[in-house]
Amino acid sequence: MRPQYRVVIVGGGGHGxxxxxxxxxxxxxxxxxxxxxxxxxxxxxxxxxTIIRSNYFHPDNIRFYEFSLKLWEGLERTLNFNxxxxxxxxxxxxxxxxxxxxxxxxxxxxxxxGVDAEALSRDAVKRLVPLVDLDNGRYPxxxxxxxxxxxxxxxxxxxWGYARAASQAGVDIVEHCEVTGLTRSGGRVTGVExxxxxxxxxxxxxxxxxxxxxxxxMAGLTLPxxxxxxxxxxxxxxxxxxxxxxxxxxGHFYVSQSDKGGLVFGGAIDGYNSYGQRGxxxxxxxxxxxxxxxxxxxxxxxxxxxxxxxxxMTMDGSPIISHTHLDGLILNGGWCYGGFKAIPAxxxxxxxxxxxxxxxPVAAHLDLQRFASGRTVDERGIGPFPxxx
Numbered sequence: 001m002r003p004q005y006r007v008v009i010v011g012g013g014g015h016g017x018x019x020x021x022x023x024x025x026x027x028x029x030x031x032x033x034x035x036x037x038x039x040x041x042x043x044x045x046x047x048x049x050t051i052i053r054s055n056y057f058h059p060d061n062i063r064f065y066e067f068s069l070k071l072w073e074g075l076e077r078t079l080n081f082n083x084x085x086x087x088x089x090x091x092x093x094x095x096x097x098x099x100x101x102x103x104x105x106x107x108x109x110x111x112x113x114g115v116d117a118e119a120l121s122r123d124a125v126k127r128l129v130p131l132v133d134l135d136n137g138r139y140p141x142x143x144x145x146x147x148x149x150x151x152x153x154x155x156x157x158x159x160w161g162y163a164r165a166a167s168q169a170g171v172d173i174v175e176h177c178e179v180t181g182l183t184r185s186g187g188r189v190t191g192v193e194x195x196x197x198x199x200x201x202x203x204x205x206x207x208x209x210x211x212x213x214x215x216x217x218m219a220g221l222t223l224p225x226x227x228x229x230x231x232x233x234x235x236x237x238x239x240x241x242x243x244x245x246x247x248x249x250x251g252h253f254y255v256s257q258s259d260k261g262g263l264v265f266g267g268a269i270d271g272y273n274s275y276g277q278r279g280x281x282x283x284x285x286x287x288x289x290x291x292x293x294x295x296x297x298x299x300x301x302x303x304x305x306x307x308x309x310x311x312x313m314t315m316d317g318s319p320i321i322s323h324t325h326l327d328g329l330i331l332n333g334g335w336c337y338g339g340f341k342a343i344p345a346x347x348x349x350x351x352x353x354x355x356x357x358x359x360x361p362v363a364a365h366l367d368l369q370r371f372a373s374g375r376t377v378d379e380r381g382i383g384p385f386p387x388x389x
Contacts (some may be wrong), residue, residue, distance in 0.1 A: 001174045001196060005033045007354055008192055008201035010179045010215060012036025014045035014340065015332050016207035017162035017173070018347020019354070021079075024169035026348070027355035032171045033201075035194060037178035041159035044209045047277065047309035048340040049232050049254065049266045051245050053090045053150035054115055057106045058379050060365040061318065065338070066115050067362045068345030069149060075344060081161035083153050084259065090150025090245040091120070091128065093294075095139040099249055103145040110147075120144040129246055131295045138293045139250035150245060152256050152264075158343060182218045188327040189219055203354055205330040210275065210310025212333035219326055224315040224371045225334050226386040228269040229276050229308040231283045236302045237261030246294075253290035262304065265291060269311055269337075271387050279306030311336060316376035317389030321350050321359070322368035330354055331368060336389055 007023060009016045012034050023029040052072050054065035076083050094100050107117035122134055125144045134141045167173055174196070181193035182204065191200035206215045210227040242257040252268035267287040270280065284306060291298055314320065314334035319342065322331050332350045335342060349363035359367060365377055382388045 001033060001172060001177065001199065003198070004200040005172070006031035006201065007033075007203045007205065008199055009034045009205045009207055010192065011043075011207035011209070012040040012163070012173060012175065013043045013207065013209060014158055014162070014343035015346045015350065016205075017159060017166055018343050019205060019207060019332065019350040020171045020173075021162050021166040021169065022348045022351035023355060024166060024171055026351060029355055030170035033199065034166070034171060034173045035177045035179055035192070035199070036173070036175050039175050040163055040173065041156050044309040044339055045159045045343070046155050047232065047307055048155055049256070049264050050152040050155050050340065051090065051150070051254065051256065052153055052341040053147055053245070055090060055092065055106065055110060055117060055145070055147040055150065056379060057109060058377055059109065059113060060377060061379055062110055062113050062115055064345055064362045064366070065341060066113070068342050071344030071348065072153060075161070079161040079165045081157065081164060083157040083161050085151070085153050087149050087151040088244050088256075089146055089148045090247065091125070092145045092247045093125065093132075093141050093249045094143055094145065095141060095250045097142070100142060107145055116147055116149050118146045118148065120146050128244060129242065131241055131297050132246075133294060133296050136293050136296070152245060155340065162347070179215065182215070182329070184219065184326070187325075189329040201328070203328050203330060205332060205350065205354060207332040207350070209333065209335060209339060210312045212312045212331065216331070219329060221324060221326070223331075223333070225312050226273055227275055228272070228311050228313050228387060229274045230266065230269045230311045230337070231279050231287070231306060231308045232264065232266040233279075233284070233287060233303050233306045234258070235263040236304055238263070238301065248290055248294050251290040253287060253294065255291065255295070263298070263301065269313065269387065275310055277308045277310060279308055313386035313389055315371060315384040315386060316378040317380060317382065318377035319346070319366055320368050321346065321353060321363045321366045323353070324368060
């Protein structure tokens with residue numbers, strides 16, 4: 001690690017590594033250091049359920065996540081690394097006429113913007129996922145909404161693929177280098193203090209997910225973000241039974257089957273603020289109940305592992321890729337549930353912001369100033385309640 005760089009990126013997760021890679025590839029900026037407090041790949045980039053999709057409702061969000069999905073489709077060629085991109089389809093189920101109307105509007109909006117979306121009948125859902133109990137006693141399934149190009153990607157391969165490509169381009173990736181402070185001169189951030197000594201920089205980019213508020217506080221900023229734990233689970237390996245990503249419309253439950261045969265599934269965030277990365281029994285019970293309602297054939301399946309990732313939940317449920325009021329400080333954060341699927345687009349657009357000083361067109365709506373001016377991007381129309389998004 002050198003004492004000075006043009007760009008210092010705090011956070012060696014998916015977004016930090018992708019930003020470094022695209023700075024080098026798209027803008028020729030290789031005087032870059034990525035600082036990670038532990039080994040790369042052990043933060044949220046390795047603690048998620050690996051889902052990629054662009055089936056959103058807000059037009060700006062559709063454009064952003066579709067841009068990301070297209071980058072995913074060419075990622076293995078771009079990085080020359082097998083990221084195990086599997087476009088098996090993402091299926092959202094609905095359980096009421098109101099949900100049918102909502103998903104129909106969503107599919108129509110996607111199709112108007114040139115994004116793939118299909119409405120499925122009950123029979124079509126059953127053919128695609130024979131395990132689903134259409135007539136379960138709690139929430140009978142009325143149909144589904146399929147994005148065929150959605151799917152999954154191997155999460156640790158994403159971290160290592162971007163890391164290798166960025167390193168080969170000349171970026172310094174420094175592990176076990178915790179940032180302990182941000183240095184300022186007047187209204188400008190001039191570098192970082194680390195466990196290995198100070199590092200000066202023209203631009204500092206924070207890409208630390210659920211720890212965004214803690215790092216921003218070092219510069220005197222208060223962000224419209226809360227940190228919550230999102231838990232995930234994996235089962236013992238079984239023969240192939242599920243070849244789509246399945247989402248339960250009557251509860252926050254989603255499941256896919258990995259190449260190893262285990263079912264990977266998750267639920268909602270815990271309803272209280274936490275920086276923990278561990279599972280809890282109440283959430284395990286809630287997720288298991290949803291699984292049993294929808295897929296009763298899984299009753300005897302054993303859960304092998306349970307873990308948590310720290311989510312940076314914003315007030316409107318949409319991320320932040322933005323300058324701050326301090327010169328030289330860029331923020332990539334507030335990803336809520338969407339961080340993993342947005343890694344390529346998040347890195348690409350953050351690199352664009354750093355290199356050109358202006359937002360990329362597909363990410364212009366994700367600026368920090370929107371919260372002060374009332375231009376929030378509330379995908380679900382819930383309001384300023386981070387724990388509900």
